[in-house]
Amino acid sequence: MSLLSKIRRQFFDVPLYWRLYRNEDLSMPTASPFAEPRPWLVAITLCAVGVCTHLLPHPAGMSSIGAIGLLAAAYLPRHLIPLPVIASAAAADTLIGAYSIAAMALVYLGHIACAVGVAPLLRKIGTLQVSSAAIVSAIIFYLVSNAAPMVMKFYPNTLAGWLSCYAAGIPFLLRSIAANLIFSVVAFGSIRGLWFVLRRWAPMPN
Numbered sequence: 029m030s031l032l033s034k035i036r037r038q039f040f041d042v043p044l045y046w047r048l049y050r051n052e053d054l055s056m057p058t059a060s061p062f063a064e065p066r067p068w069l070v071a072i073t074l075c076a077v078g079v080c081t082h083l084l085p086h087p088a089g090m091s092s093i094g095a096i097g098l099l100a101a102a103y104l105p106r107h108l109i110p111l112p113v114i115a116s117a118a119a120a121d122t123l124i125g126a127y128s129i130a131a132m133a134l135v136y137l138g139h140i141a142c143a144v145g146v147a148p149l150l151r152k153i154g155t156l157q158v159s160s161a162a163i164v165s166a167i168i169f170y171l172v173s174n175a176a177p178m179v180m181k182f183y184p185n186t187l188a189g190w191l192s193c194y195a196a197g198i199p200f201l202l203r204s205i206a207a208n209l210i211f212s213v214v215a216f217g218s219i220r221g222l223w224f225v226l227r228r229w230a231p232m233p234n
Contacts, residue, residue, distance in 0.1 A: 071108045074100055078116035081211075083123065089203030093117060094165050095211030097143030098158065102150040102216075109147060113139040131176035138173035142166070158216050162208035170194075170201040 078096035086092075093116045100109045117139055121132065145168050146161040174197040183189035 067105050067108050070103055071100070071111050074104070074112035075115040078112045079119040082116040082120050086207075087203065089200040090207040091204075092207070092211045093139060094142065094162065094169065094204060094208040095215045097139065097165060098146060098150065098161050098208070098212050099215055099219075101143050101147040101161070102153060106144065106147065109143050110140040113143050128176070128180050130179040134176045134179065135173045138169040138171075141172050142168040153216065158212050159209060162212045163205055166201060166204035166208050169204060170197060174200075 074096055078093060081092040081096070084092075093113055096116055097109075097113045100112045104111075114136060117136060142165040146165050149157055149161040149164065174194050177183060177193050177196075178185065178190065183193045
């Protein structure tokens with residue numbers, strides 16, 4: 029068996045991923061004896077990629093963690109979706125240092141919510157679905173995590189304070205949308221490219 033065939037069998041010899049790639053309806057049953065995917069292998073891979081890319085220098089709000097969350101939402105079972113984003117955020121916080129526990133909880137909750145929240149949008153993988161999920165993910169993270177400055181008492185706990193807090197976060201929201209779109213195109217495009225190579229050079233029986 030060639031190296032490409034081994035890679036394909038290890039990572040992609042799973043009807044779920046094959047059907048996701050071909051945009052098939054996941055509600056349809058499959059009679060394949062290999063119906064159970066290898067979610068932990070994919071989860072660990074996404075954790076490693078997420079940690080490495082999130083630790084690279086980047087402008088504030090231009091992190092790859094949103095795209096990692098989209099990949100997790102697209103290719104992992106629901107109970108494993110939070111794992112890659114938590115690992116990515118925790119790795120950065122380990123180096124940068126902790127801050128307010130309540131604020132950190134909101135940030136982590138935001139990462140989890142935006143990854144889990146877009147999973148229904150990514151039941152099929154396409155340009156429209158990925159773009160929509162990238163934007164929705166950034167908005168969810170903005171709405172949840174932007175409460176962190178409030179719990180850290182950077183703004184008064186008044187209507188004007190809340191409005192000022194969220195208005196100040198709009199530039200970060202726009203950067204987050206841009207980052208999600210850019211990194212998602214790279215991530216999902218790379219997977220499509222890998223599929224093309226594997227289908228061409230490591231064919232498998234139907």
